[in-house]
Amino acid sequence: MEVIYSVLILSLVLNILFFYFDTVKFIWPKIKNRLEERKTITNIAESTPEVIADRGLKILKTNKSLMNWNEPKGFTQELLLLKSKHYSKSKEYRLYNYPRAYLYYGLSEFFVKTRNKEKLVELKKVFDNFIGFKNQNTFKINRIDQLPFGLTALTLYEEFKEDKYLYFSEELYDYVIKSVGEDGIISYREGQEVVFFDTLGMFVPFLIKYNKYRENENLLELVKSQLDYYIHHGIDKESFLPAHAVHRASKVKVGSINWGRGIGWYLIALSNYYQQTGEFEKEFKGVLASLDKLKTPEGLWQQFPGSYGKFDASATTAFLYSFSFHKDIKMNRNEVLNKLKPYLGSDGSILETSGDTYGPNHYSSLFGKSEFSQGMLLLLLSQLNK
Template sequence: MFQYVYWLLACFFVVGLIFLSVDFYYWFIDRYSRYRIGRWQNHQSWIKRYNRTVIKWLPKTPPVQISDNTHLILWDKITGKFSRNCVQSWQTAGLVLGACEYTQNDTDELLKKCTKHFIDTEGMWRKKPTNVDNSMLAFSLLKYSKRSEFIRPAMDYMISIVEKFISDEDQMIIYNQRTNLRYVDTLGLVCPFLVLYAKIYKEHKYQNLAYEQIRKFNKVGLFQNTYLPAHAYEINSKLPMGVYGWGRGTGWYIIGVLDSFIEMSDSDEKNKLRSQLLAMADFYARFQRQDGGFGTFLQDKKTYDSSATAIFAYFYACCHDIFVKNEYAEISRRSLDMLKSKTRMSGKLDNCQGDTKDVGIFSTRYDSLPFAQGFGLRAYAKIQDVAAN
């Protein structure tokens, strides 16, 4: 009898020790990985290590922790609460875009490796997507691909998923089938893909669909006379949900408008988005902090988020390219300087807000985020193009 009790207690001890060891590992990494953070000799040493991290994370991107738990992390992993596939897809998308746009990388080889990882020999997804989050991954694989016809089955399948999520009530693309909310995230995740698909495969109706998403969100989802988006709005009452001016939420709005504009064929819709981009660029400039960063909430400059800052760095680099205003290039460069100061010596960008739990329920974790890492590289690549021209 006592022998069984002894072995049972021994098993509990070993299991407990394993759980504690995993928690200690993450605590140790979180605490000491920031040693000498931001102490780069120059931009070249920084971007070399930064880019190396992007390449290392492709095509199998490290999992992003979606919970804020610091204890029993192994249990979260076992029960599937540590990360989600839909979150991983847009993390990978950000990395693919950054890696392909940085001229020091072999874009053809990178795309070949990433395409092979996600798409089979018949041009279809190896693991078929089930939600609209994957649209951004589809966008990243299609944007620089030289084999657009080969991967068309996968792109067509992604379009079919998006169409399943178009609401009969207002023709808006919904984030999931269980919600009556219209999220700002969806604009950035889906609209650029729709426009790119329309351009490459000559299906103009999807450009119209993307433009209508932006137009309708502008009408209901922005704070009056500003370009501060709500996290979401409720479809029946048209009332906002969550805060206006959430940094990464504004980033999703920016990506939806900017990347859609870039891929859009000449049209009245493109001209309207061009005018809107100019107004947005002038409006958001007031929210840049003195150190070059942008906040978790834009209106509160005491907060800081590297994921928002990376998107704004990319946005203003593109705006300089479009409108040729030197002040936009300066905003982008100052944002990149801030990102450099927040990059660990391993090359990982730090201080990125973790994944949100729901509308208005924000993560308290500020760590690395592959998506932000990719957009930081997109910003650097774009501002280098500006300097070269």
């Protein structure tokens, strides 16, 4: 009888695990996404940007990550991948990464531009606790994805003149320099055979902002050398759109040429540098012209612009933010928010961000909320007039 009971219990446990991994984990994100779509904002009001900002601040006060980092793989595959170091993103990885970094930056810039000192002070307290200025063991700098946290630190330094923000930025800068490979290119991850366009969106805005605090060293030259490499080897010469990555040894383009968030990473870097120096104007205008042809009838963009697919908030907000740096493109807050209205949740969240990408030609099919898109939208709003 003990053997029978043991077999029955094992069978029950296995059935529960199969049901959870093969059914619940697969179908729940899709159900949740559908439910969120029905709870969108009805009217754009003067207070809507503040509602979006308040939602962003509320997100940062929790330790819950919104971004979809892993897709359900089914029980058997989950079991086989348990020992893989790439299997699952840890809680630390999800929190101390670019989505939350750009949300902090978007909020800091929004509160500065709207002169909301009270909210900026509130954000400062949340940021200080998150980084761990009172507890040096909280934040471990170990990824290029963390560099955008330095953007917030520098904004807070400009506003409050507290040296801790500059020291933190110095540590991030040291990490960038250590990430330069033998070929002079900053690596996204150590030992990778390809260099990703994602990398540009992580370090270029930070180095440009940090440049004025670095004595006797022109960081813009380093930024230009990186952009030169990617433009020479990774850009389609007719459309000016970037491939996902460049194979390091052969200099061959790899990955999708129209991955939306990848184009966004490139544009974030290119537009920041263009604003600072006026250089790469041909490349900047070339990308804008191609994206203008690839937008949907709503005037927005998909996960893969020009292809059949869902609206992607991460691509669209990154594009619009980058466009705002071009002197000939005129936008205002109401115009942008009315375009995005079908994808703005009633609580101020922006919906429909594609999940984390696993590598060239390996993209997520999950969509949901993300700190990154929320932050990009706030950066965009901070650039625009009412």
